[in-house]
Amino acid sequence: MDDHIIDLLQKYISGEIGSDEFSELQEYINHTPDKDLIFLLQQQWENQNSGAPLYKKDIKKVIKYIKQETAPHKTSAMLRLKLFQAGVAALFLLLIGLSIYLYVGKQEYARLGERDFVMRTGKGERVSMVLPDGTHVRLNAESVLSYQQNFGHYNRCISFTGEGYFEVAKDIEKQFIIHTQYLNVKVLGTTFNLSVYEEDKILELALISGTVEVSTNHEPVQTAQLHPNEKALFDTQTKQLTIAKSFNQDETAWIENKLVFRSEPLKEVLRQIGRKYGVAVEMEIADLEQDRYTGVFDEDIYGILNILKEHYGFEYKIDKDTLYITKQK
Amino acid sequence: MRDEKIHIRGLLDDSYKDFTVLYEYWTPHLYQFVFSLVKSRSITKDIVQETFIKIWIKRKQINPDQSFKSYLFTIAYRIVLKEFRRQINHPLMGDYLAYNNEVALSENTTEQKLDLDEFLIQYEKAKTKLTPRQREVFEMNKEMQVSVSEIADKLSLTKQSVRNQLSASLKSLRKELVKFTGFLFYVL
Numbered sequence: 001m002d003d004h005i006i007d008l009l010q011k012y013i014s015g016e017i018g019s020d021e022f023s024e025l026q027e028y029i030n031h032t033p034d035k036d037l038i039f040l041l042q043q044q045w046e047n048q049n050s051g052a053p054l055y056k057k058d059i060k061k062v063i064k065y066i067k068q069e070t071a072p073h074k075t076s077a078m079l080r081l082k083l084f085q086a087g088v089a090a091l092f093l094l095l096i097g098l099s100i101y102l103y104v105g106k107q108e109y110a111r112l113g114e115r116d117f118v119m120r121t122g123k124g125e126r127v128s129m130v131l132p133d134g135t136h137v138r139l140n141a142e143s144v145l146s147y148q149q150n151f152g153h154y155n156r157c158i159s160f161t162g163e164g165y166f167e168v169a170k171d172i173e174k175q176f177i178i179h180t181q182y183l184n185v186k187v188l189g190t191t192f193n194l195s196v197y198e199e200d201k202i203l204e205l206a207l208i209s210g211t212v213e214v215s216t217n218h219e220p221v222q223t224a225q226l227h228p229n230e231k232a233l234f235d236t237q238t239k240q241l242t243i244a245k246s247f248n249q250d251e252t253a254w255i256e257n258k259l260v261f262r263s264e265p266l267k268e269v270l271r272q273i274g275r276k277y278g279v280a281v282e283m284e285i286a287d288l289e290q291d292r293y294t295g296v297f298d299e300d301i302y303g304i305l306n307i308l309k310e311h312y313g314f315e316y317k318i319d320k321d322t323l324y325i326t327k328q329k
Numbered sequence: 330m331r332d333e334k335i336h337i338r339g340l341l342d343d344s345y346k347d348f349t350v351l352y353e354y355w356t357p358h359l360y361q362f363v364f365s366l367v368k369s370r371s372i373t374k375d376i377v378q379e380t381f382i383k384i385w386i387k388r389k390q391i392n393p394d395q396s397f398k399s400y401l402f403t404i405a406y407r408i409v410l411k412e413f414r415r416q417i418n419h420p421l422m423g424d425y426l427a428y429n430n431e432v433a434l435s436e437n438t439t440e441q442k443l444d445l446d447e448f449l450i451q452y453e454k455a456k457t458k459l460t461p462r463q464r465e466v467f468e469m470n471k472e473m474q475v476s477v478s479e480i481a482d483k484l485s486l487t488k489q490s491v492r493n494q495l496s497a498s499l500k501s502l503r504k505e506l507v508k509f510t511g512f513l514f515y516v517l
Contacts, residue, residue, distance in 0.1 A: 013366065015442070017426055018430070019423055019427055026417055026423075030418070041402075041409065041413070045402050048358065048362055050358070058370055059360050066381045070345075072345055155389070218334050
């Protein structure tokens with residue numbers, strides 16, 4: 001593609017092309033295959049920076065038209081009018097009635113397709129569920145999984161936040177895609193643990209079997225392929241996606257009702273306890289919050305708190321749904 | 330565009346609000362691009378509308394890793410290229426461009442330029458002022474691209490007489506178009 005043609009095209013675009021130049025451009029366009037022209041046009045499009053200053057009215061009309069044609073749920077006033085007309089024109093009663101019936105039916109059907117299915121777990125709740133494609137998901141506390149009624153038609157898309165253990169049913173033709181706040185996960189059929197609580201700084205996907213593709217959905221886009229016994233970590237502050245070795249015991253301990261901490265700040269330890277047992281945490285010893293703790297718990301909440309109490313020498317009290325941590329008297 | 334990724338993800342999740350943000354932002358850009366190629370407001374409107382309606386219908390297929398700008402192009406290019414090829418071969422496109430050029434050169438550029446369709450209407454109007462013979466000669470030469478000597482043969486006129494008819498027609502057309510646009514019109 002030589003610069004001369006680009007120059008001619010730009011002159012044509014700005015409307016400042018001379019007669020001879022126009023004939024030359026016309027000749028070139030008529031003797032060039034689509035694929036080269038597409039490239040030429042794409043260049044122009046990518047380099048164009050402004051919208052049309054002229055034709056504002058046209059643009060408004062276009063926007064209005066797009067709205068009209070795509071806005072979900074048209075007004076029922078139209079429908080009523082049609083019904084009225086049907087009453088007046090008795091001859092067309094049957095025909096119009098039938099078409100309205102079909103139209104409404106289609107609307108209903110379309111609305112059904114738009115409705116989301118949502119599964120939500122509260123503090124301290126765990127839920128196992130099976131998606132329409134046979135995928136098993138165990139949801140940890142305070143997680144939300146949603147998908148649309150047409151899940152599985154073209155692909156298998158869900159939106160997710162929180163933590164979940166996924167055993168994805170195999171379907172080579174339909175990718176299973178998980179959209180989360182920062183990460184997108186694409187798989188065909190695998191087992192993995194995904195932890196993407198919105199308030200967490202580090203988001204984590206630990207793969208147990210199969211392969212998974214993780215990508216960030218903000219610029220700059222980073223993509224990683226995971227193999228078994230690897231995990232992807234995403235830092236929401238530095239926006240870095242990294243891969244680390246994983247033995248999956250820590251990540252999936254929650255399934256066996258265990259809590260595992262590897263050098264986690266006490267603040268984080270308490271938050272996870274709160275999440276698991278459904279209590280709010282009131283920490284009144286600020287200087288302990290950053291102290292790092294390592295350990296595995298499979299006790300109940302009192303068992304865990306007694307161990308921590310011994311270790312740190314604090315007092316605790318559970319009143320209604322709140323856990324208070326205070327200094328020893 | 331700010332937060333583009335968020336809106337694309339919203340679109341993937343059927344959020345009509347995010348779709349609205351996207352088409353309200355990108356419609357003027359696409360309009361400008363398409364118009365600059367096809368030079369017709371009505372064709373441009375159709376293409377832009379169809380493109381966004383398609384995007385809404387196929388919203389599940391959008392790739393959130395691609396920029397929305399590139400995605401717009403992949404949806405629109407087939408029809409844009411088809412119309413571009415058609416318009417650039419319009420028999421009066423060259424004359425329209427020359428007219429436009431003249432408008433750009435004149436001092437009074439605040440006035441909105443005619444698009445090709447409006448230009449054609451004015452041109453048809455101007456042609457009604459020609460005598461039947463002038464019009465016949467002019468249309469053969471200009472619109473059907475018959476050469477002067479062939480016209481002379483067909484109409485049993487001398488070549489000189491054909492040339493005279495043509496130049497008289499041009500003079501008359503210019504006068505008419507000037508009346509309408511207020512600009513000197515020298516190309517036809």
